[in-house]
Amino acid sequence: MKIAIVGSGFSGAVLAHKLSRGMDCSITVFDERHHVAGNCHTERDVATGIMEHKYGPHIFHTSNRKVWDFVNEFTKFHPCVNRVKAVTPRGLFTLPINLLTINQFFGKSLRPAEAKVFIETIGDKSITNPQSFEDQALRFVGREMYENFFLGYTIKQWGVHPRDLPASILQRLPIRFNYDDNYYNSIYQGIPEEGYTAIVERLLKHPRVELKLNTKFERAGVSDFDHVFFTGPIDEFYGHVYGRLGYRTVYFERHEDIGDYLGNPVINYTAQEVPYTRVAEHKHFTPWENHDKTLVFFERSKFTEAGDIPYYPMRREPDKAMLEQYLTLARQESKVSFIGRLATYRYLDMHAVIAEALDFSEAWLSAKSSGQKTPVFPASI
Ligand SMILES: Cc1cc2nc3c(=O)[nH]c(=O)nc-3n(C[C@H](O)[C@H](O)[C@H](O)COP(=O)(O)OP(=O)(O)OC[C@H]3O[C@@H](n4cnc5c(N)ncnc54)[C@H](O)[C@@H]3O)c2cc1C
Secondary structure, three states, rough: EEEEEOOOHHHHHHHHHHHHHHHOEEEEEEEOOOOHHHOEEEEOOOOOEEEOOOOOOOOOOEOOOHHHHHOOOOOOOOEEOHHHOEEEEOOOOOOOOOHHHHHHHHHOOOOHHHHHHHHHHHOOOOOOOOOOHHHHHHHHHHHHHHHHHHHHHHHHHHHHOOOHHEHHHHHHOOOOOOOOOOOOOOOOOEHHHHHHHHHHHHHHHOOEEEOOOOOOOOHHHHHHHOOOEEOOOHHHOOOOOEEEEEEEEEEEEEEEEEEEOOOOEEEEEEOOOOOEEEEHHHHHHEEEEEEOEEEEEEEEEEEOOOOOOOOEEEOHHHHHHHHHHHHHHHHHOOEEEEEOOOOOOOOOOOHHHHHHHHHHHHHHHHHHHOOOOOOOOOOOO
């Protein structure tokens, strides 16, 4: 079989790895960029020697043992706990909002049960039927915390006022009533010793796999292959016939310095007046390395226009309706499958795309070998 995989991010690379070992085939992996690993691409900066996360800081985390064992086959991971701080109009606090944040923010020393009662009292209970993200946040945490932690950050990150976002975004009370400031709840967390690109290069290394970088795959190319796995944007695959799905993009202002600039890998800036959403200092992700110099990235967000890299799917109601139209077109395909964050228009962390690509390749190979119709999408779509 002649197979094309479009995209060499984790989705495409895991598929290439599994298919090259699972059947007799020749696989061509296309990527329009000059490098592999998609948005997880890491590269050692020549001037400083620091491992740079080219598309924003990436911390690997998962509670899925199968995924954790799988990635550990390809590299050594060093333990890493993501402890984010937030500079708010009222000062610097620890995130996610936890007991330390509450006690420092309100100048108290409450125990967990006392803090729960206290937060109940500051929430705006006159809001009985919250319609918007703003209503929901005010009801859960009250005006002071809402304005310091949510308001400005949301406007900067999503370009939308919280009163224009649905309440469903904030379904649960976003607070921990203990001193746990580990950003993720996952059982396994770490940073790969040689960066993410080294993992992807190893995933793609097989005599059956040919890599074509700097090569954009167009829909017309489908006829050259027996099957195509597409991990790029689904709206682009269909020439935007129904319009462009809404994304936010992020862009970075790079700053080189000496010593330690932030004292932490990532600090969020919640005030609307501060133009960036967060600042990341990448050398803090590799504490086992020594670097005199440092690299700092000021991250900003804006609506994605033609030519921008799509980062965060906005999934507004018109986007969801448009997505349904593209999914309907895609479901009629017999030679094309769609997988990954862009082809399914979802925000997915690395562990999620790896799990989906592992399961999908197994399902696809099994359908193929038993002569059944091969799946177009992962089971969750
Ligand atoms: C700012 C940011 C921070 C993140 N931080 C984390 C984190 O800390 N931890 C975590 O687990 N996850 C994080 N993620 C999520 C992570 O980036 C994704 O899970 C991952 O990149 C998804 O892999 P993918 O292969 O589906 O897509 P991508 O990595 O986007 O790969 C798709 C590839 O397809 C190529 N392509 C697209 N169309 C075409 C075409 N027509 N022809 C040829 N090539 C094409 C692209 O060039 C790209 O290389 C973060 C995401 C963002 C936006």
